[in-house]
Amino acid sequence: MRRDIADQFELDPALTHLNHGAFGAVPRSVREAQDRARARIERAPMRAFRDELAAALAGAREQAAAFLGLPTDSTALVRNVTEGVGVVLQGLGIGPGDDVVVSNHGYLTAGWSAEARGATLRRAEFPVDADPGKVTAAIAAAVTDRTRLVIVDQITSPTALLLPVAEVAAAVAPVPVLVDAAHVPGALPGLDVEDLGVAFWAGNLHKWAYTPRAAAALWVAPEHRESMRPLVTSWSHGMPFPERFDLQGTVDHSAWAAVPDGLVAWAELGGWEQVERNAALLLRGAEHVRAALGTESPLGGIPSAPCLRLVALPERVATTTESADALWHRLYAAGFVVPPVAFGGRGYLRLAAAPYNDEDDYQRLAAALPEILAGAPRD
Template sequence: MRADIAELFELDPTLTHLNHGAFGAVPRSVRQAQDRARARIEAAPMRAFRDELPAALQAAREAATRFIGVPAGSTALVRNVTEAVGVVLQGLDVGPGDEVLVSNHGYLTAGWSAEARGATLRTATFGVDDEPADVVAAFVAAVTERTRLVVIDQVTSPTAIVLPVAQVAAAVAPVPVLVDAAHVPGAVPGLDVEALGVAFWAGNLHKWSYTPRAAATLWVAPAHRAAMRPLVTSWAHGLPFPERFDLQGTVDHSAWVSVPDGLAAWADLGGWEQVARNAELLLRGADHVATALGTESPHGGIPAAPCLRLVALPDGVATTTDAAEELWQRLSAAGLVVPPVAFDGRGYLRLAAAPYNDEDDYARLAAALPSVLAGLPACAATGGRPA
């Protein structure tokens, strides 16, 4: 890890951290800010909940709104994108007889949330090496007269690609589109949410924007704001959108209160210059790993995410969920924090790059892979070397 940056975080220095995208990593200064927020609440809970939290939450919400570049009053604070999906399904009153369309690259909780409400889940299927037009065609082909909502990842979590959200939204109109943008805030430059032509856009702030966990933002197009309500209805019930999301009973609001501190840390770490540095490092790191494996990154027409990248594992390695879990356990035992991904009958490693990473992290992973893979079915015949 980069010693000058790593000291700003509280990561275990004995591990090689190459999975920032999963849960983020809270800078020490932001964790301390959240601790101060908690302490102030505990010093006088009545004062905090009655007099201080409303203004603090408004300031946090407005900071998040400015950060993603949308108009004031268009976004609510939620705890994560999964919660945002639940809010949208509730607001649209999705239920039995309705269909929700996702992709085979999507995060599973969107589907689980839809099925929990009695809706039927449909899946648009395409590969990592397909073209953007193939993605659009897959969504269009899966839409039916019963489709109430289309959920599309802007950056796919398992496969680390950037999907053509605007083109899909235009092609499936008038069906409303919810964008799962969990990996977008602070990681994808040039964001213009309103230009996407979607109804809903939800992004986590705790992944690449360095806020505490349980901090995310939900943007809602004007036509749908009146119907959107928090999943927990409490003191702010009678307020308009987005203020009705602010106070949801006696929950811990400290993550939301500390959103401005996280966004300030993102800027202090270099902002978009740091994002560009991370993207360049990720390309070099992926080359290190691919060379060690004798494989490559997928090269299709869909752009790779700037913050995440797949590298193919040798044929037959980690091609199922169970096999990927076994490899994860081996990597973890070796102090390597990097997730294997089984997708469409192929195994991959999903690499990330954060400010605390340097090229040595990827070289360390590359050097360790032969021994880590030793004994796995596709590598056993070659003494642990990729086949």
């Protein structure tokens, strides 16, 4: 680990952290800013909720939109991407009799949210090594005349692929597309959400933009803004989008109040330069791990996310959820926080690169893997 940077976080130094994508990691300065926001509320709750929070949360929301290069009136704060998905499903009135399209690389909570509302899920399937044209064709082929929404991940969670969301949106039009962009804010340079041709885009700020958990941004295309409501109707009722998402009654607003501090930490950690550095580091790191495993690159024509990448495990290792879980525990016991992923009958490691990582992290993982795998059961 890069000690100079790792010391700015509060991660357990006994572990090698190679899984930033999962839940992010909050820098100490941001956790302290959130603590201050919470302490201020506690000093005078009435003053905070009645007089102060509306302006503080509006400011945080506007800074989040600016960070994403989006207009102030286009983007609401939500607690996480999954809440954003719920808002969209509710706003579109999706329920029994409606189809929602997801993919086999999609984050499961989005699909579950649709099923929980009584919609029927249709799952587009494509392999890890598909090319972008196949992805678009597979998703378009899953659309029926009952499809009310297509949900597509911009950076896929199990496979770390960068999907062609603009092409998908063009192929399925006029069906609206919701982009699950959980891993995108602060991690994908050159983003232009308004140019994707999609209806909705939701991204977590608490993964790669260093805000406290739980903070996420929900961008909505102009024609859908009027119908989007928070899942909890509270004191912002009757206000226009996106203000009506701000004050949600008596909840802990400290994470949102400290969103600006997280964005400052992102810039101080190096902004897009650190993303570039981490992307280069990850290529070298993944090669160390791949060489130690003796496997081929699993990738085809779809690029990987800059700071997340799959390396294939040997055959018959971690090919099921159960055996991937068992391997997770073996890796963890050896001091490595790195997720094995079972996908399409094959096992992978999903590696991440964050500002606190250095090449030594991957080299040590590569050196330890033969022994860790030697004791792992084969499927």
